[in-house]
Amino acid sequence: xxxxxxxxxxxxxxxxxxxxxxxxxxxxxxxxxxxxxxxxxxxxxxxxxxxxxxxxxxxxxxxxxxxxxxxxxxxxxxxxxxxxxxxxxxxxxxxxxxxxxxxxxxxxxxxxxxxxxxxxxxxxxxxxxxxxxxxxxxxxxxxxxxxxxxxxxxxxxxxxxxxxxxxxxxxxxxxxxxxxxxxxxxxxxxxxxxxxxxxxxxxxxxxxxxxxxxxxxxxxxxxxxxxxxxxxxxxxxxxxxxxxxxxxxxxxxxxxxxxxxxxxxxxxxxxxxxxxxxxxxxxxxxxxxxxxxxxxxxxxxxxxxxxxxxxxxxxxxxxxxxxxxxxxxxxxxxxxxxxxxxxxxxxxxxxxxxxxxxxxxxxxxxxxxxxxxxxxxxxxxxxxxxxxxxxxxxxxxxxxxxxxxxxxxxxxxxxxxxxxxxxxxxxxxxxxxxxxxxxxxxxxxxxxxxxxxxxxxxxxxxxxxxxxxxxxxxxxxxxxxxxxxxxxxxxxxxxxxxxxxxxxxxxxxxxxx
DNA sequence: CGGGGAGAG
DNA sequence: CATTCTCTCCCCG
Numbered sequence: 001x002x003x004x005x006x007x008x009x010x011x012x013x014x015x016x017x018x019x020x021x022x023x024x025x026x027x028x029x030x031x032x033x034x035x036x037x038x039x040x041x042x043x044x045x046x047x048x049x050x051x052x053x054x055x056x057x058x059x060x061x062x063x064x065x066x067x068x069x070x071x072x073x074x075x076x077x078x079x080x081x082x083x084x085x086x087x088x089x090x091x092x093x094x095x096x097x098x099x100x101x102x103x104x105x106x107x108x109x110x111x112x113x114x115x116x117x118x119x120x121x122x123x124x125x126x127x128x129x130x131x132x133x134x135x136x137x138x139x140x141x142x143x144x145x146x147x148x149x150x151x152x153x154x155x156x157x158x159x160x161x162x163x164x165x166x167x168x169x170x171x172x173x174x175x176x177x178x179x180x181x182x183x184x185x186x187x188x189x190x191x192x193x194x195x196x197x198x199x200x201x202x203x204x205x206x207x208x209x210x211x212x213x214x215x216x217x218x219x220x221x222x223x224x225x226x227x228x229x230x231x232x233x234x235x236x237x238x239x240x241x242x243x244x245x246x247x248x249x250x251x252x253x254x255x256x257x258x259x260x261x262x263x264x265x266x267x268x269x270x271x272x273x274x275x276x277x278x279x280x281x282x283x284x285x286x287x288x289x290x291x292x293x294x295x296x297x298x299x300x301x302x303x304x305x306x307x308x309x310x311x312x313x314x315x316x317x318x319x320x321x322x323x324x325x326x327x328x329x330x331x332x333x334x335x336x337x338x339x340x341x342x343x344x345x346x347x348x349x350x351x352x353x354x355x356x357x358x359x360x361x362x363x364x365x366x367x368x369x370x371x372x373x374x375x376x377x378x379x380x381x382x383x384x385x386x387x388x389x390x391x392x393x394x395x396x397x398x399x400x401x402x403x404x405x406x407x408x409x410x411x412x413x414x415x416x417x418x419x420x421x422x423x424x425x426x427x428x429x430x431x432x433x434x435x436x437x438x439x440x441x442x443x444x445x446x447x448x449x450x451x452x453x454x455x456x457x458x459x460x461x462x463x464x465x466x467x468x469x470x471x472x473x474x475x476x477x478x479x480x481x482x483x484x485x486x487x488x489x490x491x492x493x494x495x496x497x498x499x500x501x502x503x504x505x506x507x508x509x510x511x512x513x
Numbered sequence: 514c515g516g517g518g519a520g521a522g
Numbered sequence: 523c524a525t526t527c528t529c530t531c532c533c534c535g
Contacts, residue, residue, distance in 0.1 A: 021527095048522035048529080191520045244518060244533050278527060332514085359515060405527090410514085 024049055031137060036268055038079060038129060043265040053149055055265035056125060060118050063125075067092060067117070077124055088128050095120050096127035097143075097164035100155065100178060116170055119145060123166040130164060150261040151175065153188050175259040180223035187222070189256050194240060198253070201239045202228045222257050271311055271328040276407035277303045278336075285340045286401035296385050299406050300377045304366065307408060312369070327415065329367055330408035333380075334359035335388040338403035355403065358391040360384060362408055 007013055028049040035052055036044040043055035063077055072092040080086040090096070095104045110116040126143045133139050143164035144156025151167050155178075158165040169175040179187075185195045199220050225231065237250025246252065255261065277299045286292050312324050336357035363384055366376055385406065393399050 019527095046529095051522070189520075193519060246519085246532060272529070273531095274529065276528065280526065282525090334515090354517080357516065403526095 021049075027139075031133060031139065032268075034133070034137070035129065040081065042267050044268045045266040046268070053152070053265045056122060059125065060121050063121050064114070064118055067121075069111075077121070077128065079128075088124075090124040090128075092120065092124075095166050095168070096123040097166065098159045099123075100158070100165060100167045100169070100174075110170070113170060115147070116168065119147075119166050119168060123164065126164050126166075148259075148261040149263055149265065150188055150256055151178070151259050154178070154182065154186070157186075169259070172258075179257065179259045180221065180226075182222050183219055184222055184225055184257070185219075187256050189261075190253065194249075194253060197240055198225060198236070202231075226257060271411055271413070273411055274407060274409040275303065275306050275310060275330070276334075276405055276409075277306065278403060278405035280403045282340070282402055285399075286404065287398050289397065292389070292399075292401075293381070295404055296381050296389075296406075297377060299404060300380055300385060301373060303406050303408065304373050304376055304380070307366070308369070308373075311411075324369055325414065326367060326369075328411040328413045330362050330411050332359050332408065332410040333362040333384055333388070334405075334407040334409060335385055335392065336403075336405040336407065337389075337392055337399070337401050340400045340402035355405070356392055357405075358388045360388060 003015060007015075028046075032044070032046055032052055035054060036042065039054060039056070040058045041055060043053075045053040047053065059079075062081070066078065067075060075090055075092040076087055077090050078084060078087045093106055095106070098104075106116065106120055122145045126145050130141050130143055133141050140162035142156050142160050142162060144152040144154065144158070144167070145164065146152040146155050146167040146169070151169070155165045155167040167175075167178060169178060184190050184198060185192070190198075202220060202225050231254075233250045233254040235250070236253050237248075240249045240253065279295060279299060281295075286295060307330070311326055311328055311330075313327050314324075334357050336355045338355045363380065365371070366380055368376070
């Protein structure tokens with residue numbers, strides 16, 4: 001809701017600058033887990049905090065097979081392969097919720113069309129899941145049901161805010177009809193860059209300047225693009241190809257415009273591939289080391305906190321077992337900044353939006369769970385973040401920073417989620433474990449060096465200076481040096497293994513026995 | 514792997 | 523309403 005609207009309705013409203021997304025994140029995770037628990041193939045892909053794709057092909061195939069055509073009105077949808085009791089009763093003579101066509105009832109000719117029956121079954125599954133989301137958790141939802149991701153997502157926009165839409169596209173021309181009236185910018189996968197290139201070409205414009213705002217973004221429809229003479233995959237490829245563009249972009253965009261999308265629904269990722277925290281300083285850019293250090297401290301602190309929330313195993317209460325281990329840990333630390341554009345006559349809007357970044361290996365002390373967040377933050381800033389900053393900016397002040405971002409990425413998984421996903425196949429499990437052991441072996445034999453650039457510190461005059469590396473810096477960031485409990489010898493093979501990886505390592509032995 | 518771009522919510 | 527703060531996937535050298 002617009003803040004101005006909220007204040008109109010509720011004048012005594014207290015507005016606090018900033019937000020805490022914790023409850024949103026937790027709820028998102030909870031609802032997502034619920035949906036995943038109903039998936040057979042585990043293809044449950046999150047899109048942001050409040051959307052999710054489910055590939056339910058396997059469930060639909062099964063329920064199609066067991067469908068009794070003599071008692072359609074009192075059918076039973078089986079939610080489990082193992083337990084035939086699990087499921088719900090439904091009326092298979094109609095779709096659940098809205099459909100893209102006017103009639104919701106399945107006529108005889110449609111009943112003989114397998115695709116139509118499958119879509120009908122999926123609509124009931126969606127209806128059931130949405131019902132549970134509302135009854136058990138208290139959240140309404142929208143859903144689109146179709147044969148691929150693009151069509152499902154577009155269908156889902158039709159009956160907001162709390163209904164579902166099944167796209168009953170039985171022939172290619174039904175699909176095309178559905179696509180035709182959409183503005184191309186609304187097609188998932190066509191962002192503002194590609195939309196403008198396509199629009200400019202179709203309208204035979206040669207405008208180089210791409211407007212950055214949503215306002216004058218392409219209002220041109222899919223139909224108008226497809227009616228353009230000579231529009232082929234190859235033509236789109238030529239129009240859209242610039243250095244750095246995705247290979248096969250022409251074919252991809254052409255397909256999307258036709259409602260064709262072979263992108264897989266990806267299996268759920270247990271840990272994010274990246275965690276980043278950023279802040280913008282538009283009205284008052286960062287210019288002095290004092291301001292800089294304060295902001296780096298704020299951002300780093302919240303990053304360490306987020307790492308512990310998102311990357312630590314929370315299956316047991318930490319105070320019950322006393323042991324928490326990393327599900328995954330990042331190998332890389334990255335600092336990005338954006339410099340505020342100089343207010344001049346010809347400001348290429350481009351400039352103010354692009355970022356620069358530098359990265360380096362993440363020091364290992366960051367993973368010491370027992371150390372306090374403040375302690376780790378301080379060390380991280382001085383030993384890693386400031387050196388990265390100095391690689392980005394030579395000047396000692398007046399950087400005019402309008403954005404700072406700190407990111408950890410390049411995650412290494414430390415254990416298989418037991419009984420889940422890939423772990424079924426012994427040989428692939430062996431391979432993954434082997435790869436992980438290799439990781440640890442490297443750490444074992446090669447003690448980490450102290451980060452390049454030495455330590456920087458803040459001086460009274462506000463400048464940042466390098467010190468020659470101190471004696472103590474030599475022992476920077478090594479688990480062994482800091483905490484003898486962090487590494488252990490495996491009783492079976494004598495290999496040195498980080499404590500958090502021991503469980504995985506022992507499973508490795510049990511697999512190879 | 515490091516750096517950057519595009520697109521998503 | 524426009525901007526902010528994430529996150530993922532991809533390309534190039």
